[in-house]
Amino acid sequence: MTYTNATAVAERSARSGPWWREAVVYQVYIRSFADGSGDGIGDIAGLRSRLGYLSDLGVDGIWINPWYRSPMADGGYDVTDYFDIDPVFGTLDGADEFISACHEHGIRVIVDLVPNHTSNQHPWFKEALAAPPGSPARARYWFRPGRGDGGEEPPNDWRSRFEFVGSAWTRVHETDGTPGEWYLHLFTPEQPDLNWGNREVTEEFRSILRFWLGLGVDGFRVDAAPGLAKDPDTSHLGYWDRDEVHEIYRKWRRLIDSHPGEQQFVAEACQIGPDRVANYVRPDELHTAFSIDFLWCEWDAGRLRAVIDNTLSTLGAVGAPATWVLSNHGAVRHVSRYGRTSTGGVDLLLGTRRARAAALLLLALPGCAYIYQGDELGLWQVRSETGDPRDGCRVPLPWSGEQPPFGFSPPDASAACWLGQPSAWSEITAERQTGDQVSMLELYRRALKIRRAHPALGDGSLAWDDGAPPGVLSFTREPGFRCMVNLSAENVQLPLHDWLLPSSALESDLLLPPDSAVWLADGESPTS
Ligand code: BGC
Numbered sequence: 001m002t003y004t005n006a007t008a009v010a011e012r013s014a015r016s017g018p019w020w021r022e023a024v025v026y027q028v029y030i031r032s033f034a035d036g037s038g039d040g041i042g043d044i045a046g047l048r049s050r051l052g053y054l055s056d057l058g059v060d061g062i063w064i065n066p067w068y069r070s071p072m073a074d075g076g077y078d079v080t081d082y083f084d085i086d087p088v089f090g091t092l093d094g095a096d097e098f099i100s101a102c103h104e105h106g107i108r109v110i111v112d113l114v115p116n117h118t119s120n121q122h123p124w125f126k127e128a129l130a131a132p133p134g135s136p137a138r139a140r141y142w143f144r145p146g147r148g149d150g151g152e153e154p155p156n157d158w159r160s161r162f163e164f165v166g167s168a169w170t171r172v173h174e175t176d177g178t179p180g181e182w183y184l185h186l187f188t189p190e191q192p193d194l195n196w197g198n199r200e201v202t203e204e205f206r207s208i209l210r211f212w213l214g215l216g217v218d219g220f221r222v223d224a225a226p227g228l229a230k231d232p233d234t235s236h237l238g239y240w241d242r243d244e245v246h247e248i249y250r251k252w253r254r255l256i257d258s259h260p261g262e263q264q265f266v267a268e269a270c271q272i273g274p275d276r277v278a279n280y281v282r283p284d285e286l287h288t289a290f291s292i293d294f295l296w297c298e299w300d301a302g303r304l305r306a307v308i309d310n311t312l313s314t315l316g317a318v319g320a321p322a323t324w325v326l327s328n329h330g331a332v333r334h335v336s337r338y339g340r341t342s343t344g345g346v347d348l349l350l351g352t353r354r355a356r357a358a359a360l361l362l363l364a365l366p367g368c369a370y371i372y373q374g375d376e377l378g379l380w381q382v383r384s385e386t387g388d389p390r391d392g393c394r395v396p397l398p399w400s401g402e403q404p405p406f407g408f409s410p411p412d413a414s415a416a417c418w419l420g421q422p423s424a425w426s427e428i429t430a431e432r433q434t435g436d437q438v439s440m441l442e443l444y445r446r447a448l449k450i451r452r453a454h455p456a457l458g459d460g461s462l463a464w465d466d467g468a469p470p471g472v473l474s475f476t477r478e479p480g481f482r483c484m485v486n487l488s489a490e491n492v493q494l495p496l497h498d499w500l501l502p503s504s505a506l507e508s509d510l511l512l513p514p515d516s517a518v519w520l521a522d523g524e525s526p527t528s
Pocket of ligand 1 (some may be wrong): 074075077114187223224268329330
């Protein structure tokens, strides 16, 4: 059934809060979304050709993973020019036109901002390598002499955030060829950390923000937000989530607020508790921050409820909305996570059933929701063919047809997809799922449509139904909305209701089976 109650729609559109408090944003990993040029790599032309799909899906905006010039040592999170588009994705003019085209489709655009580090191929870093120790060019980064007699030990014991990297320091050769200073990189050695105590760095990023605001973007996703403030000379204080970092975000907030329109920052602030995440979204700092705890939470009613409560209360205390997410470009896809069996295998049917229920939970919770491309198709994690295990969630989308590349590239493409797609994805292409009322795609479409129309959804609060059976998450939102998710092993009796949307075939009108969810309307009769 479709919720088309006219009063509800009118009430909804009368709401006047800022869009970013309740947006549904679709994350585009551009390399794997759609290939317009035929080189096997997703690009702006491909993305633009699919804007109709995104507006039919019913999302409010998109967040595009980095599309700047980059040697791609870390999927574009190693930028050489923040003011230009990498040629593999298109051109700056193309990006400019694309942003306008999104706006014509009613879709907002959030770009990724990578302020913690540049690429080691960035002109600034090349300049730093060519300059002597103590020079202004080196002061934009963190260069330090090593410890030990010959300086052969790293300056301190900091480890990279990527386990496979080891030490967060790499030693350089000075221009005379001798082993010299070390530089800091919280991620790979190809991503040297910027020194945010340096005025040129802060000024450069103000220019970058203004540049993209000038092109009309609606926001920025702030990569590695807790990492920017550090002082390797007082290494016992660590490099993550230091209090000084907030001064940077207060200044950015003033900058964005002085720009006409309503743009937002969304912070990636992971590996800190929700109470610390809340500091990033105080009223004079960033607007929103992902709840990564929700993403990593197991399929367990008690744990999920604890994460939801903790997130809502800590963020609510500073007046910020929550931002829910089930998957992203760096996590095992949730169909596979939720399908893990006790013997270490993956039951994709189980994972898919739970993913359907999780989608209804995600979209019913108060605040914002981010959908990672392919979530709406029910894609699962693929064994990665590259050295990077994260590529298993970055496999190009299956759009149509019976065989790879499933419409990802144009028919006359000159190259194969940059990552292979499983042949089983012929069953779950966007084309195959369109119009199939039991498909994941149609579930997302209907849920997003209801979410847009129903006055209880989006920003606001929830009330748990404490009478729900063990293993069942049940909550209401006013006016007249209830979400129930059954994480127990038993069928569960439903309260008196009118249907809005079930996530799976129900045993009967009165029973909710395990690993499924429903949206119910209290009191009102939804029309078909
Ligand atoms: C991004 C990763 C990236 C890293 C370094 C993370 O927070 O999500 O994809 O590798 O930052 O920029």
